[in-house]
Amino acid sequence: MAEVEDSQCRVETDEPEPGAMRAVDVDGHEILLCNVGGEIYALRNACSHATTRLEGGQLRGHRLECPLHGAIFDIRSGVPLTPPARKPLEVYPVERVQGRVVIRIPGSPVRTPPA
C-alpha cells in the first residue's frame, strides 16, 4: 500500500531479517533496506561512486561495503567511510507500522511496491 502524505511517497514493505538486506524497486526507486540489530535503515541502492547496486555487498554492523570497488558506507548517515566513494548515499526515513516497514521518499510520486 502507498499513501500520499505531504507530497512524500510512503512505501510499505516487509522488513529483512536481522543482519540481512533486501532490495526494493518501486517504479525506478531502487531502495536498499538493511536490518542491523532490529533497526531498519533505507538507502538509495546505488553506490555514489559507480552506481553499483549494493545488495551484493557485505554488511558488517553499520558498515556496508560496495561489491565492486570496496567503498564502505555508514548506513545510518550514508556517509562514505573509505574511497573511492566521495559522496554520501541518500538515506530515507523509516518507521515500522503494524509489522510493516514504511519508507518515506521525499518529493516522489505515490507508488505501491510489488508484493
Next chain:
Amino acid sequence: MGFQRSNRLSTPLERSPAPQLGFDRIPKERYLSPEFAHLEWEQMWTKTWLFAGFEKDIAEPGDYFTTEIGPESILVIRQRSGEIAARYNVCRHRGNRLREPGMGHAESFACAFHDWRYNIDGSVKSIHDPETFPQGCPLEDLALKPVRCETWGGFVWLNLDPEARPLREYLGIIPDHLDPYHFEEMQLLDHVTIEVACNWKTSVDAFNEPYHMAGTHPDTLVFSDDVNVPIDCYDHHSRMIMPLAVASPRHPDHGRVNEEIRQNFLARFGIDASAFEGGAADVGPAIAKQVREVHGPALGADFSELTDSQLVDDFHYTVFPNITFNIFGMTAWVFRHRPHPHDPDRMFFDFFSLLRSPGDPLPRPEHRHYELSDDLVVELAGGGGELLAQDTYNLPRIQAGMHSQGFEGLFLGEQEIRIRHFHETLQSYIEGKASAGSG
C-alpha cells in the same frame, strides 16, 4: 574437567645458552638513515615471513583483508577451495591499487581506473575493450601477482620472496613453544593502529627487555618482578618470562600479597581476595587453578597444557622481525611494528588484544586508527591502555634523541641482550647470510 587432549603439548622451559654478542654500541644510523631503511627493505623485509592477519577474519570464500608493509599492499583472500591466497594489491594494467586498506568481501576485484576485473583467485575476469590492445592480452601474464602465503596458529603469514623457505622452518622454535597456547582458538578483543614518529626498530626495542620496567612503568613493580626474568635467544627469535602477581624485589612489598595483587589479580580472576590467606608464592597457583577450573570451562577452553606460570606470567616472545607476543595464558597481546613506506622516522604500531574463547564467536572489533600525541591513552578492550601509553610516550623522544650529536648509539646491558640479538639477526639479513638458517 571435561577436556583431555590425546597429544598433550608443553612449552619447552629449559634455558638456551647465552649468546656471546660482544659489547659494541649499536650504531644509531640503523634507526635514522634512509639508506639503511632501503637496505632493510631489499635484504630483510622482502625475504622474511611477515605476520599479515587472522584466518578468522576471512572465514568465507571472497572474504579478504589487505596488509600494508612498507611500500607494499597485499590482498589476502579466502579461496573457494577454503585455502588462503595472497596477491599484490595492484592492477596489472597501470599499477592502480585495487582496494583501500582494510577488510571486506568481494566476488571479484574491479580496478576503479579502467575497470579491469579479477577473480578472487587473482586470474583475469575481464578487460575493458581488449580488442584495443594490438599486442594481445595474455591472461596468464596479466593475473594479479601472487605472494607466498602460509598459516600457523590461526595467523596468516606472507613472504615477498617466491623462493623463501617454508614458514614452519622460518619460525623455528616458535610453534613448539606457542602451540600449547592454542592461538587458533583465540579471538580478537581489540585492534588498534597508532602512527608513531619513530623508527620501527625503536618500537621493537622498547618492548624487548625488562630493563625499562622500573623507569617507564614504576607503578607496575608492585605486582611484577622485573629482576628475575629469564631471557632466551634462539636463532632468529627470542623470549623473556616476566613473573606477574608478585612484587618486584625492588619494591618494599616484595614477598607480600599487597592490595594491588589482591585486586588486580586475585579479584580480577574471580577469587575472593579478602578471604585469601595464602602467601606470595600461593597467588600464582591460585590464579592458575581458577583459570583451569572456572574460566576454562566457561570459555570452552582446555588450559591443561599450560603450567601455572604460563597462566599468570607474561611469556614474552619476539618473532623476527616485527612481532611481539605478550602471552598471559587466557589472554595475549600481539604487537606488530611496521615500517613507514619511505620515512625511517615514522612507523605504524598495531595492537591486537586476544582472548582464548573457542566457544561463541565474538563480534569483530572495529579497527581504530590514531596518530600518537602526548596525551593519547587508548582505551583497550582487555586493558593495557595506560601501560601502552607509558611506552609510546617515550618513542618519539627516543627517536628525536638519536638524531642528536650528543648520542653515538645504543649502549646495552645484559638485560638488553635480546636487542643485541635482534640486531645480529638483522645484520645477517643485511649481509645476505640469513636465508639458509633456521628460526
